[in-house]
Amino acid sequence: MRRYSGMAAREARLALWMLIPAFLIVFAIILFPVFTNFWISFKSVKLGELRPPSPVVREQVVKQPEQPGDELIIRYRARNTSQNVALENVVMTIIVPEGLKPVDVGYDCSFRGSRLVCNFGRWKGGFNKTLEMRFEAEQSYFSENSGKGKVLGFTIDASAPNVLTNLKFTLKNYGFVLSGREFWPTLGATVVYTFGGTIGSIILGLFAAQLLNAKFLGKGILRGLFLFPYVAPVIAVAFTWSFFLDPFSGTVNALLKQFGLMERSISFLSERSFNIDLFGLEINLPLALSTVIAFESWRYFPFAFLFILARLQAIPSQLYESAEVDGAGAFRKFWNITIPQLMTVLTTLFLLRFMWTFNKFDDVFLLTGGAAGTKTLPISVYDNAFGRADIGAGAATAVLLFLFLAVFLILYFHYSPEEQ
Amino acid sequence: MANSVSKALIRRRFPSFFGIMVMCIVGLFSTIVVIYILAFLISILSPTEARVSIGAVFLAGVFIGFSVGFLKIYSHNSLLIGIVTGFSVGLIWLVVYNFRPFGFPEPESRNIIAGIITFPLSCLVTWKALKDINILRPERGHGELLFIRILRGFGMVFFVLIVLFPFYFMLSSSLKSRAEYLQDPTNLSISIARGLNQLFVGYTEVLNRFHFARYIFNSTFVAIATVVLTLIPAILGAYAVTRLYFPGRKLLSSSILLIYMFPTIVLVIPLYSVFSQLGLRDTLPGLLIVYAAMTIPVALYMLRSYFQTLPRDIEEQGLIDGCNRGEVIWRITLPLSGPALATVALYVFMIAWNEFLFAFMFLDTPEIFTLSRGMVTLNSQEVPRQYLMAGAVIITVPIMVLFFWFEKYLVSGLTSGGVKG
Incomplete structure (x- = not known):
């Protein structure tokens, strides 16, 4: 190892200190959770178990002492919040006011000063009992007004196993997810959605960039306009789309009917498939999935557009000029100069958009909620974890999603032409 | 001798079959774009619905292409003449189609205004599209050039529409009550007839x-x-x-x-x-x-x-x-x-x-x-x-x-x- 001189070591130390804040946050919120997700996927955790089980005790005074020598009877309704996880070392500490003497407290209790410490030991899951305690009231209990007529103060403590940190592992989650009837169709829909959304947004972006790669009045405004779908909040545009595509009162359906393009309304977002009769050829279009892909292409074409436009403007004009001298037309120039020049940016865009679309949750969730054949893997993660309240199965789905993406990336880098 | 010269002149002055095709197609596409954009805008910005007769648009488009193309050959200051042609086509349209270019229910000023705007605009677009193109003897690259121009035109309209429409829809439907919206879902105009309070109630x-x-x-x-x-x-x-x-x-x-x-x-x-x-x-x-x-x-x-x-x-x-x-x-x-x-x-x-x-x-x-x-x-x-x-x-x-x-x-x-x- 190279040894660092004093200056260099100081500099390295300074760099370390400067990097620590960013590193800590990213580690805690991104790297550590990725590991945790992997961990949870091997555990049987239900949504309701996330909150650790705790003892709950309600105090009720059954009988108040009237005069010295009488008994104070208190009833405690005690239960374990969890139905199946046991609580260990349940300890209740009751603060006993002056003038009360425990008569029959039953359990393993001991008096320490003014506190009565009761050791209940283990409460099984679903534990639910009524405990009764009797105290004898002495003269001083009545002379001191503070304690009389009130319930006693208490605290209760227990140790419960944490579902996340224990060391019980299972493969059940993976078995459940992989054997589910929905898994493979979901993967299929994810792949179609990802390819469709990626290619759609890149093609639209390519066309838009071609349109704006010229000097004309109002170009700056158009460029700004074209970015609208990308910068607007997803929740606003998704709700707007589902509103104007509505089959009953939506504007799009009304316009299609008015211009005579359609005879009946189409539920763009809730119809699984749609038959098109194209010159006698029956085509079965997965309608909701296509609509979601159209939305995805619409929303993200500005991203591709900006990258492609920036690259287009950097293509040296001599290339086109010499092609023109050789008599090349516009299409030849596009195929033989523009496309090769754009190849790097197009492959990068494809990679980025593919990954992001593959992981996309919000858009599909807000448009269809995963209904009508649009359930993608991220939606399935959510459905398993929160819809079915099975955190473990959700985490297993997320791990599978991660693995599929990793396999894709490996294939991509293995087969893609030389990168720069 | 003189006869053959004049024949040659006429031939030079008269477009080839291919040239005529180009004029007609360009005229047709320009007219379709202009009329359908206007019909769409009328539909969504007014309570009236616009119905366009496809056959009529086809005829008008071919006619506009033809006339603008010929004007371009015979005249040099044709912009003005183009507009005049537009008006005349508009007039013919109004007469033939009973004063209803967009199928508005009855002949009223709106129809006439729409007609007056539509056809000169189509002529102008056709004119622009035919710029720098030799209609008499179109060259090899000209078909391609035209195709790209038509594509660009459609592309511009398409992108502006898909980008603006959802946002305009969002705005206009935030200003409409359910009853108003259901009454005519294609009418996205913003009406202040009910007063500002009602308008902004949402x-x-x-x-x-x-x-x-x-x-x-x-x-x-x-x-x-x-x-x-x-x-x-x-x-x-x-x-x-x-x-x-x-x-x-x-x-x-x-x-x-x-x-x-x-x-x-x-x-x-x-x-x-x-x-x-x-x-x-x-x-x-x-x-x-x-x-x-x-x-x-x-x-x-x-x-x-x-x-x-x-x-x-x-x-x-x-x-x-x-x-x-x-x-x-x-x-x-x-x-x-x-x-x-x-x-x-x-x-x-x-x-x-x-x-x-x-x-x-x-x-x-x-x-x-x-x-x-x-x-x-x-x-x-x-x-x-x-x-x-x-x-x-x-x-x-x-x-x-x-x-x-x-x-x-x-x-x-x-x-x-x-x-x-």
Whole structure:
């Protein structure tokens, strides 16, 4: 190892200190959770178990002492919040006011000063009992007004196993997810959605960039306009789309009917498939999935557009000029100069958009909620974890999603032409 | 002799078959574009519906192409003549089609105005499309050139339409009651006939009864706090990566963006679980730290790219003059990186403002809802769609205003970092 001189070591130390804040946050919120997700996927955790089980005790005074020598009877309704996880070392500490003497407290209790410490030991899951305690009231209990007529103060403590940190592992989650009837169709829909959304947004972006790669009045405004779908909040545009595509009162359906393009309304977002009769050829279009892909292409074409436009403007004009001298037309120039020049940016865009679309949750969730054949893997993660309240199965789905993406990336880098 | 000369002249003056085809096709496409755009605009901006007869458009288009093409051959100051032709075509149309170019119910001034606008406009578009093209003897490349022009025309219309229509729809339906909307779903015009109070009822309801005023405040707070929480570690980190030497620098520098690629949905379950147990889930600090972590990698990457372009000499001069690193960053590096900081800050603001997934998963207490989370409460059967759209406008407008204000920065920022979406 190279040894660092004093200056260099100081500099390295300074760099370390400067990097620590960013590193800590990213580690805690991104790297550590990725590991945790992997961990949870091997555990049987239900949504309701996330909150650790705790003892709950309600105090009720059954009988108040009237005069010295009488008994104070208190009833405690005690239960374990969890139905199946046991609580260990349940300890209740009751603060006993002056003038009360425990008569029959039953359990393993001991008096320490003014506190009565009761050791209940283990409460099984679903534990639910009524405990009764009797105290004898002495003269001083009545002379001191503070304690009389009130319930006693208490605290209760227990140790419960944490579902996340224990060391019980299972493969059940993976078995459940992989054997589910929905898994493979979901993967299929994810792949179609990802390819469709990626290619759609890149093609639209390519066309838009071609349109704006010229000097004309109002170009700056158009460029700004074209970015609208990308910068607007997803929740606003998704709700707007589902509103104007509505089959009953939506504007799009009304316009299609008015211009005579359609005879009946189409539920763009809730119809699984749609038959098109194209010159006698029956085509079965997965309608909701296509609509979601159209939305995805619409929303993200500005991203591709900006990258492609920036690259287009950097293509040296001599290339086109010499092609023109050789008599090349516009299409030849596009195929033989523009496309090769754009190849790097197009492959990068494809990679980025593919990954992001593959992981996309919000858009599909807000448009269809995963209904009508649009359930993608991220939606399935959510459905398993929160819809079915099975955190473990959700985490297993997320791990599978991660693995599929990793396999894709490996294939991509293995087969893609030389990168720069 | 004289006969053959005049024949040659006529031949030179008369377009070939191919030339006539070109004129007609260009005229046809231009007319179709113009008429259908106008019909669409009339449909959505007025209570009347426009029905266009396809056959009539076809005839008019061919006629316009033909006349504009010939005028172009025989006259040099044809713009005026083009408009005159347009008027005459319009007149013919009005007579033949019973004064109803867009199928408006009865002959009224609107029909005539529409006719007067439509046809000269078609002529002008045809004229533009035929520019620089030799109609008499079209050359080899001209067909291609025309095709591209037609494509460009359609493309422009298409893109402007798909980009603007959803936003216009959002705005107009936020100003319409359910009854008004159902009465004519294709009418998206904004009418102030019922008075301003009724017009903006969606906004007042959403802001007051649905507490959006509070959510605006929350969202603003979250977004600004995220910017601060992101910028500080990102500036320090980017500076360390570009200016200081330490083992593992190259590796770190190249793995920053890799972190950015992690699927967000993979983080949701563990963060939900752990934050629930730590009691951080339904809190704004919990949300803030997640947002900061999501934006730090890209912020660091963008700042790193920018710091690399800054000259080192000035900083070194500062160090020699006795400043320490902190002073150098504060007094020299940061003032020089104004534009980059603005870009990064805007992006982080935008991401935090627009974020939906974590806000949706984490926040349960209405007092701390952000706008994204608050929008979900409007998406129910009991709440009129008008309110939902008013909410959509409320959440969209601030980001659009910011965006237009700083468009220059944002464009450069998008391409330098590639903001995840």
